[in-house]
Amino acid sequence: MAxxxxxxxxxxxxxxxxxxxxxxxxxxxxxxxxxxxxTELPQWQENDTISIGGVSYGQGSTMTGASSxxxxxxxxxxxxxxxxxxxxxxxxxxxxxxQNIFSASTSTSTSSPSLDIGQSITGFFSSLSQLQASxxxxxxxxxxxxxAQTLVNAxxxxxxxxxSQQNSLDQQVGTIVSxxxxxxxxxxQLNQQIAQVSPNGDAGQLxxxxxxxxxxxxxxIGIHQINTEDNGxxxxxxxxxxxxxxxxxxxLRTGLSGGxxxxxxxxxxxxxxxxxxxxGQLGGVLTVRDQDIPQMQSALDTxxxxxxxxxxxxxxxxxxxNGNAGGDLFTLPSxxxxxxxxxxxxxxxxxxxxxxxxxxxxxxxxxxxxxxxxQNQSIVGGTTATSYYASFVSSLGSLxxxxxxxxxxxxxxLTQLTxxxxxxxxVNQNDQxxxxxxxxxxxxxxxxxxxxxxxxxxxxxxxxxxTTVA
Amino acid sequence: MRFDPLYLNxxxxxxxxxxxxxQQLTNELSSGKRVNVPGDDPVAVGQNVLLxxxxxxxxxxxxxxxxxxxxxxxxxxxxxxVVSQLTQAVSLAxxxxxxxxxxxxxxxxxxxxxxxxxxxxxxxxxxxxxxYLFSGSQGNTAPFSLDTSVSPNTVSYNGDSxxxxxxxxDGQQIQVNLPGNTIFNDSAxxxxxxxxxxxxxxxxxxxxxxxxADATALxxxxxxxxxxxxxxxxxxxRLQAAQSYTQTQAAQMTAVxxxxxxxxxxxxxxxxxxxxxxxSALIQVVNLLEKNNGDLFSLL
Numbered sequence: 114m115a116x117x118x119x120x121x122x123x124x125x126x127x128x129x130x131x132x133x134x135x136x137x138x139x140x141x142x143x144x145x146x147x148x149x150x151x152t153e154l155p156q157w158q159e160n161d162t163i164s165i166g167g168v169s170y171g172q173g174s175t176m177t178g179a180s181s182x183x184x185x186x187x188x189x190x191x192x193x194x195x196x197x198x199x200x201x202x203x204x205x206x207x208x209x210x211x212q213n214i215f216s217a218s219t220s221t222s223t224s225s226p227s228l229d230i231g232q233s234i235t236g237f238f239s240s241l242s243q244l245q246a247s248x249x250x251x252x253x254x255x256x257x258x259x260x261a262q263t264l265v266n267a268x269x270x271x272x273x274x275x276x277s278q279q280n281s282l283d284q285q286v287g288t289i290v291s292x293x294x295x296x297x298x299x300x301x302q303l304n305q306q307i308a309q310v311s312p313n314g315d316a317g318q319l320x321x322x323x324x325x326x327x328x329x330x331x332x333x334i335g336i337h338q339i340n341t342e343d344n345g346x347x348x349x350x351x352x353x354x355x356x357x358x359x360x361x362x363x364x365l366r367t368g369l370s371g372g373x374x375x376x377x378x379x380x381x382x383x384x385x386x387x388x389x390x391x392x393g394q395l396g397g398v399l400t401v402r403d404q405d406i407p408q409m410q411s412a413l414d415t416x417x418x419x420x421x422x423x424x425x426x427x428x429x430x431x432x433x434x435n436g437n438a439g440g441d442l443f444t445l446p447s448x449x450x451x452x453x454x455x456x457x458x459x460x461x462x463x464x465x466x467x468x469x470x471x472x473x474x475x476x477x478x479x480x481x482x483x484x485x486x487x488q489n490q491s492i493v494g495g496t497t498a499t500s501y502y503a504s505f506v507s508s509l510g511s512l513x514x515x516x517x518x519x520x521x522x523x524x525x526x527l528t529q530l531t532x533x534x535x536x537x538x539x540v541n542q543n544d545q546x547x548x549x550x551x552x553x554x555x556x557x558x559x560x561x562x563x564x565x566x567x568x569x570x571x572x573x574x575x576x577x578x579x580t581t582v583a
Numbered sequence: 584m585r586f587d588p589l590y591l592n593x594x595x596x597x598x599x600x601x602x603x604x605x606q607q608l609t610n611e612l613s614s615g616k617r618v619n620v621p622g623d624d625p626v627a628v629g630q631n632v633l634l635x636x637x638x639x640x641x642x643x644x645x646x647x648x649x650x651x652x653x654x655x656x657x658x659x660x661x662x663x664x665v666v667s668q669l670t671q672a673v674s675l676a677x678x679x680x681x682x683x684x685x686x687x688x689x690x691x692x693x694x695x696x697x698x699x700x701x702x703x704x705x706x707x708x709x710x711x712x713x714x715y716l717f718s719g720s721q722g723n724t725a726p727f728s729l730d731t732s733v734s735p736n737t738v739s740y741n742g743d744s745x746x747x748x749x750x751x752x753d754g755q756q757i758q759v760n761l762p763g764n765t766i767f768n769d770s771a772x773x774x775x776x777x778x779x780x781x782x783x784x785x786x787x788x789x790x791x792x793x794x795x796a797d798a799t800a801l802x803x804x805x806x807x808x809x810x811x812x813x814x815x816x817x818x819x820x821r822l823q824a825a826q827s828y829t830q831t832q833a834a835q836m837t838a839v840x841x842x843x844x845x846x847x848x849x850x851x852x853x854x855x856x857x858x859x860x861x862x863s864a865l866i867q868v869v870n871l872l873e874k875n876n877g878d879l880f881s882l883l
């Protein structure tokens with residue numbers, strides 16, 4: 114037969130359980146804005162019944178703890194999507210800055226002089242065209258020399274801006290790698306703690322921290338995750354180099370190679386090329402640094418080299434104002450590499466422009482006519498210099514807008530996934546308020562049970578005399 | 584049903600987006616430019632580079648054309664003076680050959696012809712902005728020099744026979760000069776040589792078969808110079824035609840460029856007004872959400 118004491122114990126247990134559950138709610142409410150926190154639900158369990166004289170009696174309930182509302186698959190989808198989104202975002206940010214270097218190509222005014230390559234190519238040809246009016250005029254010749262200098266400056270300016278962009282991206286690589294290393298250290302430690310505390314189940318707030326760290330890591334670098342025994346996680350780069358194995362972190366190292374920062378794994382393998390475009394800001398930064406900028410530099414080099422060479426040979430075919438055979442107009446490196454940054458004006462005076470055909474006097478414009486024809490000749494990449502520059506700017510623009518579209522789509526998908534996650538895991542104040550109300554009632558009911566039991570017990574002790582024991 | 588408790592943040596993010604859109608549209612309206620960086624419209628930017636280049640070349644051709652036409656008009660009026668001098672010389676030569684003049688009359692005709700010759704030589708040595716007009720490519724060299732120490736006097740040509748051309752933006756090559764040796768001492772119609780011969784013949788005090796032949800030749804040479812002048816006039820006409828074609832083309836290209844790169848004010852204004860409506864609706868929503876803060880805690 115059940116005893117009054119047993120009922121006391123059940124009521125006490127209910128009060129304790131309700132208190133612990135209220136604790137969980139208080140913790141949820143206080144962590145509502147903590148990044149990475151997942152809401153927790155109190156877990157209730159019915160105590161084992163006991164059988165007395167063939168009758169089973171319930172023994173109340175216990176609060177067995179809090180369980181985090183977490184969907185690991187969803188977390189992992191968000192992490193993967195973050196890696197993609199951060200990759201294109203970093204690439205877009207860098208490309209957006211680069212397209213500003215060439216924003217003068219959107220100018221519709223021909224009168225405002227700028228260091229735009231397209232405009233200075235035309236500016237050079239147009240100064241040659243004006244020299245036709247009076248080939249021996251030294252002020253017109255001087256303006257050709259000035260236009261040549263502007264052309265050279267335009268190439269230098271674009272090329273050096275691209276280089277400095279490349280340098281600043283290079284510096285970012287080092288910063289990103291140190292962030293990655295800090296995070297993998299932290300994840301390795303969490304792996305150790307989780308293996309000890311909770312090898313078989315969700316590790317609650319430790320898991321919150323681990324997921325949050327992985328989420329942070331996903332912003333920097335593309336990764337793969339593999340679940341291991343004792344609730345551990347092995348993390349590798351998307352190309353398979355280990356970053357975290359159980360309780361151990363493998364730091365990435367950086368080193369200079371060929372003028373740029375390269376990334377090496379713990380065994381010294383160069384990961385640089387396999388990390389480009391493979392997720393995280395690092396993926397985007399490396400893509401721009403090692404692919405996009407070199408491509409643009411090389412296009413500008415080709416343009417500078419071919420245009421310079423064509424004008425050089427045209428000038429060599431003529432006679433200058435002093436009756437001497439024409440020489441080079443531009444100094445160029447021996448091959449296209451670096452031409453945009455190294456091209457220089459070779460002549461020191463306007464009189465060295467070979468406007469006249471060989472043997473003709475200084476008023477002749479025959480050679481000038483052949484120089485002018487270069488603007489309509491397919492001298493670079495199967496097209497004219499201006500068309501080449503036009504398609505260069507156009508393809509840069511297409512690249513920017515393509516990456517921007519890609520990024521917007523990834524961002525939309527990420528937002529959707531985050532909404533899904535938050536609807537499951539974020540602290541919902543309404544839920545908490547309702548639960549709290551519920552628990553308050555539970556607590557009050559258990560307390561009431563306690564009071565009544567107290568009265569019943571008093572009745573039992575005093576055998577019906579109410580006033581003796583209160 | 585589960586929902587995202589952080590939905591207010593999404594409303595704020597949407598608010599940020601419409602604000603950014605408004606900023607961009609306002610920027611387009613105030614600058615009048617639809618495309619500010621290549622990524623805004625890559626195709627339009629590529630075309631703009633080509634159009635700007637073409638427009639700039641047209642623009643500089645206009646300048647080249649006006650200074651060339653200026654020079655060629657000076658050349659033309661110089662040749663006009665040469666023609667009128669020659670007309671006078673032809674009538675003097677005819678007068679000298681009519682057989683009624685005495686030796687002293689013939690000598691004075693010879694003197695007059697020498698004056699005309701000197702005038703023609705000086706016209707042939709005309710400069711324009713420091714450059715000799717009739718010396719071919721040797722613009723710094725006076726094309727003709729007269730030697731009076733021999734009889735008949737001789738004129739020598741110090742220029743060359745290089746013809747200069749100008750290329751128009753649509754690729755035409757137009758002749759812009761006349762070398763002196765094709766006008767004043769052409770092998771078939773040697774104006775100055777014939778004049779020198781006539782001067783020498785009339786100075787001797789009598790007309791002859793040679794002076795009669797030379798008078799006829801001078802008449803032919805006059806026609807020849809006029810023909811050469813027509814070549815130059817044709818060039819001027821062609822240059823002016825090319826100029827006006829270039830300007831028409833430039834006007835069309837500017838129109839295309841404006842279409843391509845400039846803001847469509849009506850369209851952008853409409854977009855801006857839509858964005859504004861959206862913005863104020865969103866602000867209303869955020870305002871409501873914040874005010875009511877539909878949270879059960881407020882009711883506990």
